[in-house]
Amino acid sequence: xxxxxxxxxxxxxxxxxxxxxxxxxxxxxxxxxxxxxxxxxxxxxxxxxxxxxxxxxxxxxxxxxxxxxxxxxxxxxxxxxxxxxxxxxxxxxxxxxxxxxxxxxxxxxxxxxxxxxxxxxxxxxxxxxxxxxxxxxxxxxxxxxxxxxxxxxxxxxxxxxxxxxxxxxxxxxxxxxxxxxxxxxxxxxxxxxxxxxxxxxxxxxxxxxxxxxxxxxxxxxxxxxxxxxxxxxxxxxxxxxxxxxxxxxxxxxxxxxxxxxxxxxxxxxxxxxxxxxxxxxxxxxxxxxxxxxxxxxxxxxxxxxxxxxxxxxxxxxxxxxxxxxxxxxxxxxxxxxxxxxxxxxxxxxxxxxxxxxxxxxxxxxxxxxxxxxxxxxxxxxxxxxxxxxxxxxxxxxxxxxxxxxxxxxxxxxxxxxxxxxxxxxxxxxxxxxxxxxxxxxxxxxxxxxxxxxxxxxxxxxxxxxxxxxxxxxxxxxxxxxxxxxxxxxxxxxxxxxxxxxxxxxxxxxxxxxxxxxxxxxxxxxxxxxxxxxxxxxxxxxxxxxxxxxxxxxxxxxxxxxxxxxxxxxxxxxxxxxxxxxxxxxxxxxxxxxxxxxxxxx
Numbered sequence: 001x002x003x004x005x006x007x008x009x010x011x012x013x014x015x016x017x018x019x020x021x022x023x024x025x026x027x028x029x030x031x032x033x034x035x036x037x038x039x040x041x042x043x044x045x046x047x048x049x050x051x052x053x054x055x056x057x058x059x060x061x062x063x064x065x066x067x068x069x070x071x072x073x074x075x076x077x078x079x080x081x082x083x084x085x086x087x088x089x090x091x092x093x094x095x096x097x098x099x100x101x102x103x104x105x106x107x108x109x110x111x112x113x114x115x116x117x118x119x120x121x122x123x124x125x126x127x128x129x130x131x132x133x134x135x136x137x138x139x140x141x142x143x144x145x146x147x148x149x150x151x152x153x154x155x156x157x158x159x160x161x162x163x164x165x166x167x168x169x170x171x172x173x174x175x176x177x178x179x180x181x182x183x184x185x186x187x188x189x190x191x192x193x194x195x196x197x198x199x200x201x202x203x204x205x206x207x208x209x210x211x212x213x214x215x216x217x218x219x220x221x222x223x224x225x226x227x228x229x230x231x232x233x234x235x236x237x238x239x240x241x242x243x244x245x246x247x248x249x250x251x252x253x254x255x256x257x258x259x260x261x262x263x264x265x266x267x268x269x270x271x272x273x274x275x276x277x278x279x280x281x282x283x284x285x286x287x288x289x290x291x292x293x294x295x296x297x298x299x300x301x302x303x304x305x306x307x308x309x310x311x312x313x314x315x316x317x318x319x320x321x322x323x324x325x326x327x328x329x330x331x332x333x334x335x336x337x338x339x340x341x342x343x344x345x346x347x348x349x350x351x352x353x354x355x356x357x358x359x360x361x362x363x364x365x366x367x368x369x370x371x372x373x374x375x376x377x378x379x380x381x382x383x384x385x386x387x388x389x390x391x392x393x394x395x396x397x398x399x400x401x402x403x404x405x406x407x408x409x410x411x412x413x414x415x416x417x418x419x420x421x422x423x424x425x426x427x428x429x430x431x432x433x434x435x436x437x438x439x440x441x442x443x444x445x446x447x448x449x450x451x452x453x454x455x456x457x458x459x460x461x462x463x464x465x466x467x468x469x470x471x472x473x474x475x476x477x478x479x480x481x482x483x484x485x486x487x488x489x490x491x492x493x494x495x496x497x498x499x500x501x502x503x504x505x506x507x508x509x510x511x512x513x514x515x516x517x518x519x520x521x522x523x524x525x526x527x528x529x530x531x532x533x534x535x536x537x538x539x540x541x542x543x544x545x546x547x548x549x550x551x552x553x554x555x556x557x558x559x560x561x562x563x564x565x566x567x568x569x570x571x572x573x574x575x576x577x578x579x580x581x582x583x584x585x586x587x588x589x590x591x592x593x594x595x596x597x598x599x600x601x
Contacts, residue, residue, distance in 0.1 A: 002026065002043070009046045015061045016068065017042065017094035020087045029087070032300040034283045037270045042095070057101055057108045057277065064098030070136065071128040073175075075168040077161055086310075088284070088303035089125065095280055096129065096246070104241035106138065109280040112246040113259075113266055116284040117301040117340040119314065122248045126217050127162045129246060131169065133215040134189065134198040135178060138242050143196040146213040148233060150223040151204040158219050159200040163189065203229040216245045222252030222259045226418050230258070251285065251342045253332070255353050255529035256421040260342055261522075264357075285340040289354055292322060292335050301340040350531035350542060350554075355511045360520045364398050366390070371461040372567070373452070374560030375468045376552045377445065377476055382406065384443050386452055387556035388461075389564035396515045397564070401524050401553040402455070403433045404448055408441030420550045422526045432521045445476055453483075465563035467491040469555075491573060493562050501539040503561035508540075510565075527553040 002010075002025050010018060021039035023029045031039075048055040068090055076083045085093070092114065099108035116122065126147065134145045147162065149155035163184055170179040183190045188199040201211070203224065216233055224230065234245060249259060267283065269275040284303045291297045295315060299305040302314050318338055325334040332343040344353040372389040383403050390398040405424045410416035413435055417424055427433040434451070436443055456463060463484070468477065470492035477490065493499050510516050518524060531554045534543035542554055563573050 006043045006047060009043060013046050013059060013061060015064060015094065015098075016087065016090035017064060017098065020091040023087075029306060030297065030299050031303075032283075032285050032287045034267055034270060034281070034285060035300075038282050039091075041270065041273075041275070045099075055277070056103050057099055059098050060100055061098065063100065064094035066136075067093050067097035067128075067132060070132050073169065073172060074128055074131060074165050075172075076124070077164045077168065080168055083124075086121075086304055086307055088306065089121070092125065092282060093128065095282065097132075099280075101241070106241040107244045108278060110244055110278040112244065112280040112282070113262055114246065114248045114280075114282050115251060115263075115340060116303060117338050118250050119317075120284075120302055120304045122219070122250075123158060123161050126158055126219060126248055127165045129215070130162050130198060130217055131166055134191070134196065135175070135182075137215060139214070141194045141196065143194070143214045143242075144212060145196075145198040145215045145217075146201055146211055146233060147198070147217050147219065148201045148203075148229075149219040150202065152202045154220055155200045155202045162198070201233070212240065212243075214240065214242045214244075216243075218245070218247040219249065221247040221249040222254070222257055224258055225254065225256075225421055227258050228418070251336050251340045253336055253343055253346070254421075255342065255344050255356075256526050261423075263342060264520075283340070286335075289335055289339075289341055289343075289352075292331065292339055295319065298339070301338070344529045346532055348533040348535070348543075349529075350508060350533050351511050351528045353529060355514075356525055356528050358514065359511065359516050359518050360525075361517050362520070364517065364519070366398075366400070366459045366461075368460050369462070370464050370567070371456075372465045372560045372564030373456075373463055373467070374556040374558065374562070375452075375466070375473065375476075376556035376559065377448070377468065377473045378443070378552060382409075383550060383552040384445075384448055385553040385556040386448070386455075387553060387560050389557065389560040391564065391567040395568050396517065397510060397567075399516060399518045399524070399557055401432065401521065401527075401556060402451065403427075403523050403553055404443045404451075405433055405435045406438075406441055406443050407436060411441075420526070422523060422550065424523070427521070427523045430521070432519075432523050449476060449479055463488045464567070465489045465491055465560075467493050467559035467562040469493060469495050469559065471495065489563070491559075491563050493559055497537070497539040497541050499562070500541055500558060503558050503565055504542060505540045506565040507558060507561050523550075524553055527551050530554075 002022065010022060020029070021042050024031045024036055024039045045057070046059055049058055068085060071093055072082050072085055075081055096107070096109065096112060100106070101108050130145055130147055133143065137143050137145070147155060147158055149158060166182065166184070166189065169175050170182065181191050181193060183192065188197050190197050211233060213233060218230065247259065252259060254260065263283070266275060266279065266281040270281055275281060284301050286292070286297065286301045291300070298315065298318060302318070305311040305314050321338060322334050325331050335341045336343045342353055369390045369392070374387045374389070376385045378384045383405055385401055385403045388400040390400065392398055405416065407413050407416050410419050413424060424433050424435055428435050438444060466480070466488050468491070480488070480490065527550055530549040531551050532543050534541045542551060542558065544551070566572050
């Protein structure tokens, strides 16, 4: 139901974008939660034009209609004929061109995130936007329209589409006057008299240092592993009132990608109603992974299905694709590409991405809690992590971590962040990490020890167990025994399947049962999404042979679970250990004991 306070707004701004919003909000067009919220935002922002003196933006139905008129003239490259715009395209294009900044008359939205499933006309939309701003955009002269992608092949394909669309457009009576003014080759298009260019760039070629784009359109941004290339393209545009960045992409399979970070941040802000006024977030996606098995809902991520002919063709193709992916055991790939759902699609992923997301809460009082601690004490060159498992009610647990980040091997924190795909400096500001200040770039175990004692004292934790890998923790544990031998139970844990399989499986099951909660900690999120399972002989371990994928905090957490998983049961690994001197030892370790260490003493 639409709030009655918007009645006058709906009547006054009764254009194609408004009609789409009304039909979405009245469920005449099936849409996901994020598109419904985007439509509500549009209505509310139109209301703010007259009712919020701090709102410096306006909406021009004339500008929006001009963009739509232009787009309906651009011929489809396959048929050579203009195509009637779908209603979601009318909404999208109207948002991008209709909203203006009253202080500059430039575009309101400096950054736009546009996402939908594949085969929904993203390339065609890119061509509309690029050609419009190249031929008719602002400023009147010296425009630089940049299309960018991850590699040369991707951007070459998009540029070829735009170039061919222009060729067909220039043959129409409306744009024949531009025909001699525009020159083009395989790298760029120019309007010499206006000093205006449309160029293509890719992260693979690492161009862009001298580019000051008035319009930047980034295709398939989900494949970018860091922001280096994007920052290169946008660094010169801070004071340009006409500049804007538009990413048009499907979701991806890398949970640590910059686009995933944007998705998480923008979707949360949209839900709370505090999305930055200069950011546009339009994401056509399924609301749940399970909707992959509900074809009647597929229009949520495939908005072209509003057209009857596309509904028929897309439905048949999607059904076939889903069945094939199921047969191959790769359903997450279908959910990403065709349902526009972010997934951790690596084989044997430990915790599904949707379970990590659903576990995040904003508020949890850490004070005066029973706590089980786990420590992954790495060598000086690797990360060290402290984790806590905190039982709180009805069999539920809160998890927490703090990691200590060395830079010795990477050479700098910038290189370390790029290598691990984790923004450690931001994590440090948020309180989830400590970046070494040692001139050697190593971790000081005394610093880690002091931090642990300080955090326990700060929150008045009652430590019921401390689990650790005995192999690397000799001096650390001796110091701990001197201080807390009477009140902390210490659990040296052999790092093998016999000791770790049960807590590893327990943590996974507890996530599956929605009994785990955590802060929005980028380090912990990255570790959980990086972790993959090494399962054999009916036992489960986290695979530690995955190169630079950081899982130290997960190892520490599982050490905390070694004892903490029994909290609500009355059982304890302390009792198990007392039953047999060989508990947790492999057959080879037992054999070695009798060969080398056995005595009746």
